[in-house]
Amino acid sequence: MDTQTDHIKQLSEIRNMMEKSSRFISLSGLSGVFAGIVALIGCFAVYLYLDMTPFSSSYHFYYSNRGDYSNWGIGYRTFFILDALIVLVLAILGGVYFTTKKANKKGQQIFDKLTYRLLAALAIPLATGGIFAIGLWNQGLLGLVAPITLIFYGLALINASKYTLQDIYYLGISEIVLGLLATFSLGHGLEFWGIGFGILHIIYGTVMYYKYEKA
Secondary structure: OOHHHHHHHHHHHHHHHHHHHEEEOOOOHHHHHHHHHHHHHHHHHHHHHHHOOOOOOOOOOHHHHOOOEEEOOOOHHHHHHHHHHHHHHHHHHHHHHHHHHHHHHOOOOOHHHHHHHHHHHHHHHHHHHHHHHHHHHOOOOOOHHHHHHHHHHHHHHHHHHHHHHHHHHHHHHHHHHHHHHHHOOOHHHHHHHHHHHHHHHHHHHHHHHHHHOOO
């Protein structure tokens, strides 16, 4: 009986070692929650800037008047760029902090070959989508920016999911579906963006935290 128990224990240890060597498992669910909260704050700042409410009937106003619109002494384009950059930087910093904290707690390395493969898998679709979104913006197709960022972000997550937790794959599918739905409601891209980058991140981050981290 003891021999059988030892064999089971050894198989479990081997499986854990193989998982650690093939997947980046230090990703923290709290980083997703933090990113979601930051994204929602960024959306809220946009609504304040535009003096509008979500799904407002006058929401198309800023599409047709984007060149001349200004508030708080800040031009339309400048505000959106600053808001997006702040959200992005804070989300990255939060991700690095919570993931590093989890890795240190488990005695795992953060930066190794697997990490770089994960980052490369994320970076290629994200960079492509980002450049594509900038091109749409410059062509005056602002309504397509939010759907495109959601779709390419979802593709990036699916591409990177083979190097990390499987839950990321399903998050990627959800982001793509939401982005496709947003293309049929171009006047409300910000709401879909808030749902995708805000609410979905919070939901998935919470699930991952209680599934993998909560003792």
